[in-house]
Amino acid sequence: MESERSAIIELHMAGKSPSEIFKLLNIAKGRRAFIYRTINRYKETGDTVDKPRSGRPCSVTTSALKKVVRERIRRNPHRSMRKMALELNISRRAIQKVVKRDLGMRSFKRKKVQFLSGSVKEKRVSRSKSLLALHAIGVLENTIFSDEKIFTIEEATNSQNDRVISTSVSAIPDKFRYISRMKKPLLLMVWAWVSVVGRTPLIFIPPGVKINAKTHQELVLESVVKGLSQTMFSGQQFVFQQDGAPAHTANTTQDWLKHNIPNFIHKDEWSPYSPDLNPMDYSVWSILENKACSVSHNTVSSLKISLGREWEKIPQETLRAAVEGFPNRLRAVISKKGSYIEEMTRQSLPNSSY
Structure with missing residues (x-):
């Protein structure tokens, strides 16, 4: 001393x-x-x-x-x-x-994560290396990252920092003290894509429609993705990405992509169990949910309006930052030998205060 x-x-x-x-x-x-x-x-x-x-x-x-x-x-x-x-x-x-x-230590909450077997980790590493090599030579320059997400009419909360300021628990009004939950809340499935240059309007899947290879091709690929060569990417090359959902990896879906999309990431090229590599999963959906579902909605129509309004408000700079984090995440997967890179998620979220 x-x-x-x-x-x-x-x-x-x-x-x-x-x-x-x-x-x-x-x-x-x-x-x-x-x-x-x-x-x-x-x-x-x-x-x-x-x-x-x-x-x-x-x-x-x-x-x-x-x-x-x-x-x-x-x-x-x-x-x-x-x-x-x-x-x-x-x-x-x-x-x-x-x-x-x-000792300079503090406690952290444990996280529930997807189980990753040894073979899955090996695939995550090898495929991340392949994608990183393609990115290095400019092949993935105009990549479109796509995904689906289910939203509910319930208020979205963050258990880590959802707090109420008051003199005592009994003094907190019920509407602030409690978060209502239902056994079977009304759901709304949404599909969208983002890239460094733009985004699609949200595609709302009709209630009751089961997403399989056929409906995915009709509602998403035929109606939205097929025309991109003549619209947003007129005269330019782009690469289409989707994850390993069964509707995406089905042979008929892969065949459709081969005949209609010049460049796409094949089902055997995308890393399995890797939401931490898709900007929609590790950033964009969270930003949208925090804004559109900050309060509960009475109807699906109200939820749909809120989602559409907040989707348009997200600055393109925010989406660009999310997409540009992709190669760094590939490097992180390689560095972690295919294991989780969840600790990177919070650090790399773009500023979403719009």
């Missing part, structure tokens, strides 16, 4: 700012205030010795305790701080101080 204080004062006398000292000495983030206190004490007293204080010295959060807690977390990071406090016969607050302030 004294050596740290001496180093801080030496750097301070050399004209270094507190933030520069923080970086140079690599002091733990939770002890940033320690630098300021040391400098202020030196200015006041000309020394770094602690001022006389009331109360007894720290006897709980000792070096030995820090070592024990660090080792327990290393063996099993899925630990409860409350249980550790009981096992070590100290307060929960003391454990929290050690974990956050001294």
